Amino acid sequence: MTMRETGTPFGSALEALALAEPDRPAVTCEDRTVSRAELLAGVRAVAAEFSARGVRRGDVVSIGLPNCIELVQALFATWWIGATPAPFSHRLPAAERRQILELAAPALVVGEAGAEGTDLTVEQMSAADRADRADREPGPALVSPVWKIITSGGSTGRPKLIVSSKAAVAEDASTAAKLMGLPYGGCVLMPAPLSHSAPFSITVNSLLRGSHVVLMTRFDPDGVLELIERHRIGWCYLVPTMMQRILRLPDAERLGRDVGSVEIVFHMAAPCPAWLKRAWIDWLGADRIWEMYGGSEGQAMCVIRGDEWLEHPGSVGRPAVGEIEVRDESGDPLEPGLVGELWLRRGAGAPSPYRYIGAEARASADGWESLGDMGRVDSDGYVYITDRRTDMFVVGGANVYPAEIEAVLDEHPAVRSSCVIGLPHEDLGSVPHALIQLAMPVEDAELFAHVRDRLAPYKVPRSLERTEAPLRDDAGKVRRSALRAERLGA
Numbered sequence: 001m002t003m004r005e006t007g008t009p010f011g012s013a014l015e016a017l018a019l020a021e022p023d024r025p026a027v028t029c030e031d032r033t034v035s036r037a038e039l040l041a042g043v044r045a046v047a048a049e050f051s052a053r054g055v056r057r058g059d060v061v062s063i064g065l066p067n068c069i070e071l072v073q074a075l076f077a078t079w080w081i082g083a084t085p086a087p088f089s090h091r092l093p094a095a096e097r098r099q100i101l102e103l104a105a106p107a108l109v110v111g112e113a114g115a116e117g118t119d120l121t122v123e124q125m126s127a128a129d130r131a132d133r134a135d136r137e138p139g140p141a142l143v144s145p146v147w148k149i150i151t152s153g154g155s156t157g158r159p160k161l162i163v164s165s166k167a168a169v170a171e172d173a174s175t176a177a178k179l180m181g182l183p184y185g186g187c188v189l190m191p192a193p194l195s196h197s198a199p200f201s202i203t204v205n206s207l208l209r210g211s212h213v214v215l216m217t218r219f220d221p222d223g224v225l226e227l228i229e230r231h232r233i234g235w236c237y238l239v240p241t242m243m244q245r246i247l248r249l250p251d252a253e254r255l256g257r258d259v260g261s262v263e264i265v266f267h268m269a270a271p272c273p274a275w276l277k278r279a280w281i282d283w284l285g286a287d288r289i290w291e292m293y294g295g296s297e298g299q300a301m302c303v304i305r306g307d308e309w310l311e312h313p314g315s316v317g318r319p320a321v322g323e324i325e326v327r328d329e330s331g332d333p334l335e336p337g338l339v340g341e342l343w344l345r346r347g348a349g350a351p352s353p354y355r356y357i358g359a360e361a362r363a364s365a366d367g368w369e370s371l372g373d374m375g376r377v378d379s380d381g382y383v384y385i386t387d388r389r390t391d392m393f394v395v396g397g398a399n400v401y402p403a404e405i406e407a408v409l410d411e412h413p414a415v416r417s418s419c420v421i422g423l424p425h426e427d428l429g430s431v432p433h434a435l436i437q438l439a440m441p442v443e444d445a446e447l448f449a450h451v452r453d454r455l456a457p458y459k460v461p462r463s464l465e466r467t468e469a470p471l472r473d474d475a476g477k478v479r480r481s482a483l484r485a486e487r488l489g490a
Helices: 010-020 036-052 069-080 094-104 122-130 175-179 197-208 221-231 240-247 274-284 306-311 402-411 444-452 480-489
Strands: 025-029 032-035 060-064 084-087 108-111 149-152 160-164 187-190 212-215 235-238 264-267 289-293 301-305 318-321 323-327 340-345 354-357 373-377 383-388 393-395 398-400 415-425 429-438 463-466
Touching (some): 010 069, 025 069, 032 036, 036 069, 036 122, 060 069, 060 094, 069 197, 069 212, 084 149, 094 160, 149 197, 187 221, 197 235, 221 240, 235 240, 240 264, 274 289, 274 306, 274 402, 289 306, 301 306, 323 373, 393 415, 393 429, 398 402, 402 429, 444 463
Parallel strands (some): 025 212, 187 212, 187 235, 429 463
Antiparallel strands (some): 025 032, 149 160, 160 354, 289 301, 323 340, 340 373
16 A cells, blocks of 8 residues: 555656757657656657556566666656566576566566567667657556565675555655755756666656756766766766776866866765765865765665765764664664664654565664664764675674775776675684775785775785776665675685
8 A cells, every 4th residue: 555646647747848848858868868858758658568468557667677767768658557677686596587587577677688678679679769659648647555666685685676655656756856956957967777766766756857868878986977077977976986986087187177067966876985084075065075874675764965064974864754763673762873784764653664575674673773873873863884884894802894904905097996794713703804896006015004004904905806896886785795605605
């Protein structure tokens, strides 16, 4: 049961924008731009194709495409006929793809040609867009009873689906948009894949607010700055990995671009090291750097702007939606300042904003839930994230949080990205092992010295492993559990 199923359908909101300013740009991807009128025409044509293939209101449409204009068309075409889009990464291994499709039980799978389970390809969608469909109109836009189904849980090896409790009603879609300062009629840059929750929601909300969305098919640090300069981007989404790679560009490239149009750089998805956040604040100004903390489930969300962060360094802000408290291993609340497991809820007696398919929530009897994050809350209510509960390991009786070590490693100019895992040790229980992807040659001794100067001895990695393979995906996520399992198996 959704919270509300009455109001303006997403498709009707898109139609109103197209009627108001048909020639205004709606979506750009690489060298192609479609206007509002062109986007609407494509959405209606694809919606008619979906209907002809048997998709009905309440059905699920699974979409496994890279960022492209056709992906946006598929999303809004799904909503137009009252169905629910369930985007997933087109790069998934076949086994994980099969698991996700089995959980979603879609009426239609949109994907790349040759991909397992695909019912409709981009080429077929494009043909539908070009065809004369006067005799196959999709009908009026409907309200989908569920506005999104997001894939999650890949880091544990057990995919799950997060099903929103909200309907696809334009009036209800703006809560997060307001918190993030998304503009009306602005220009928004999205360099991350829409198969992830935040990029998906930001892109959809931006289009519903009449903004021009510029998509990147794949993140490129210089490409971000080039697009900001070319399109006069006002709002930009980044994750800490992207921020680090942009900052590491040669000064001539980074400072040579005109980024004066940017009003907000919004980052989330992973903890941001303090040194990296300060560097961006020094570059663009504190009022431009915003951060959000919260899960795709949406029980609670924190937001903090850079100037507020300078007064509370390391914090992700105070809850702007819902409640957060810290509990010990027994489930008892902890005093301010003490590190424990973070528990979240929308509010006492409030309905859940989601449900899982393929998993059970880690929940308490009084309505609180945990996403597995460790952290603390200070006496003023500001939340500080330490790491994931499942990623923490114990060295000689002391808790070690990989994110803290990774932040120090990533600060070294030779390190492009890092991932720290705990490996078994006969005497200490576990010891840190660091996987590093380098940007330039460096001796192990220099990296060890860099970490020793900044962390306690038990946190210094006992071993370093160099890798050419990317450690994080395009959304800044790292699969520590999988990487650890591979090392243990070897």
